[in-house]
Amino acid sequence: MTSFTRRAFIAASLAAGGAVVLPGTVSARAAAGDPFGIGVASGDPRPDGMVLWTRLAAKPLDIGGGMGTRNIPVQWEVATDQAFATVVASGTETAVPAEGHSVHAEPRGLPAGAEFFYRFKADGFISPVGRTRSAPAAGTTPAAVKFAMASCQHFEEGWYHAHKFIAADDPDLVLFLGDYMYEKQSGLADPVRGYVDFDEVDNLDEYRLRYAQTKLDPGLKAAHAAAPWLAVFDDHELANNWWGNGSGWPAARKQAAFQAYWENMPLPRTMKPTGPAIPLYRRVQWGTLARFHMMDTRQYRWQQAPNNNCTEIRRTDRTLTGAAQEQWLLDGLAAGGSKWDLLGQQVFFAGRDVDGATGTCDVSEDAWDGYEASRRRITQGWVDRQVRNPVVLTGDVHRHWANDLRLNYFDHASPLVGTELVTSSVTSGGNPGSSDPAPPEVAKNPHLNYVGNQRGYVRVTATGAQLSAEFVKLSSIREPDPAKVTASVSRSFTVLDGQPGLR
Ligand code: FE
Ligand code: CA
Numbered sequence: 001m002t003s004f005t006r007r008a009f010i011a012a013s014l015a016a017g018g019a020v021v022l023p024g025t026v027s028a029r030a031a032a033g034d035p036f037g038i039g040v041a042s043g044d045p046r047p048d049g050m051v052l053w054t055r056l057a058a059k060p061l062d063i064g065g066g067m068g069t070r071n072i073p074v075q076w077e078v079a080t081d082q083a084f085a086t087v088v089a090s091g092t093e094t095a096v097p098a099e100g101h102s103v104h105a106e107p108r109g110l111p112a113g114a115e116f117f118y119r120f121k122a123d124g125f126i127s128p129v130g131r132t133r134s135a136p137a138a139g140t141t142p143a144a145v146k147f148a149m150a151s152c153q154h155f156e157e158g159w160y161h162a163h164k165f166i167a168a169d170d171p172d173l174v175l176f177l178g179d180y181m182y183e184k185q186s187g188l189a190d191p192v193r194g195y196v197d198f199d200e201v202d203n204l205d206e207y208r209l210r211y212a213q214t215k216l217d218p219g220l221k222a223a224h225a226a227a228p229w230l231a232v233f234d235d236h237e238l239a240n241n242w243w244g245n246g247s248g249w250p251a252a253r254k255q256a257a258f259q260a261y262w263e264n265m266p267l268p269r270t271m272k273p274t275g276p277a278i279p280l281y282r283r284v285q286w287g288t289l290a291r292f293h294m295m296d297t298r299q300y301r302w303q304q305a306p307n308n309n310c311t312e313i314r315r316t317d318r319t320l321t322g323a324a325q326e327q328w329l330l331d332g333l334a335a336g337g338s339k340w341d342l343l344g345q346q347v348f349f350a351g352r353d354v355d356g357a358t359g360t361c362d363v364s365e366d367a368w369d370g371y372e373a374s375r376r377r378i379t380q381g382w383v384d385r386q387v388r389n390p391v392v393l394t395g396d397v398h399r400h401w402a403n404d405l406r407l408n409y410f411d412h413a414s415p416l417v418g419t420e421l422v423t424s425s426v427t428s429g430g431n432p433g434s435s436d437p438a439p440p441e442v443a444k445n446p447h448l449n450y451v452g453n454q455r456g457y458v459r460v461t462a463t464g465a466q467l468s469a470e471f472v473k474l475s476s477i478r479e480p481d482p483a484k485v486t487a488s489v490s491r492s493f494t495v496l497d498g499q500p501g502l503r
Pocket of ligand 1: 152153179236396397398428
């Protein structure tokens, strides 16, 4: 496809999705019986295909989505052109009520490293057109991979304009690193948009409604339709700071949250939850250039340590990943053959000890700091395996951060062994205030190179020679009209091949 047609497609997508949907209202499109009001998406690309997603909802804000108890055949088509003159794959899936009328179509046998357009048909309606791509063929080396990182989008706290700019960037991939939605109402005194009509989502019908409400945002629809996503959840897709080890959380609520997550994300059928468990961690290969290790730091973690409790925090048997995932990660890192090993995950990886003194554990117990031994096993693991370019990609903390990684964060002269990029929130926290004082830990932790309290996302391009990251900030998330919102780069860094650390 020429760059002209790509740009034209993105412009058309943004225009189609760009109408302002008022809080709590259903678009005119859906009111007419159209079941495609919450959009289309794709994800988890392989060299020969990807997942194509939609969820039928003629009335997105009604329980059941207005689709009743019918099983509904949904046709899908993949073409090499936006007009669907050359259809290269097609099929029919059955959308069923037990899966929230979601569709997870998985075409196979497509050519590698190519762009495609896709659409669905059901009930006499035709869906918006999405654009996606297959991964490069195994053993080939693409010149570059370009991706966006995003996380944390509390619906009431603002408009998802970040996603409009992500779509316009024309990335190969979008990494969504958790808090796609929040189970609770915003604590913001003056919310921008209305919550769905109950206190806290905690059952399957309500989780489904919260996703549907989220997906009415025009910017979010545009980003889903623009590129394949690699999505992992963090805590708020279930509940604040949940932990999964043993019987620490109610099984029925976990089951409902995981089911709704799978139904609403472009995830393969092999990831469909079984009871209160979902196989979330997985790997996506981008030729010999990059490997994305998408991680799960919720389901297998021990309970958070008590506040500042060094005895518990420093127990050598604590784990954030669980033993099986840790071994899976280390085995994957040992495999070699990839220029960049990118760890897509949820919580802050670098040390962030407020007073910078090792005698006190004034850290975030929910982050890797609260699981020191788990972090050390993984960091030492990639050092021992001589991983060339480990880069951790993180969400969660509602600020942009750029961090050098060490084995010992209290030894400021020890060698750098990796890099971490942390994306701020899409909306969570609301518009930042006019002053932006650095958190106190910055002065005591010289490996924390940058922190910025803005709403936005991170734009990354990796080539054989370097990885470059741009921290993007938005002028406003309260302004409803995306045409009046601007995006700018607040800071940028590069990481050179074979040389850990930020420049
Ligand atoms: Fe968050
Ligand atoms: Ca301390």
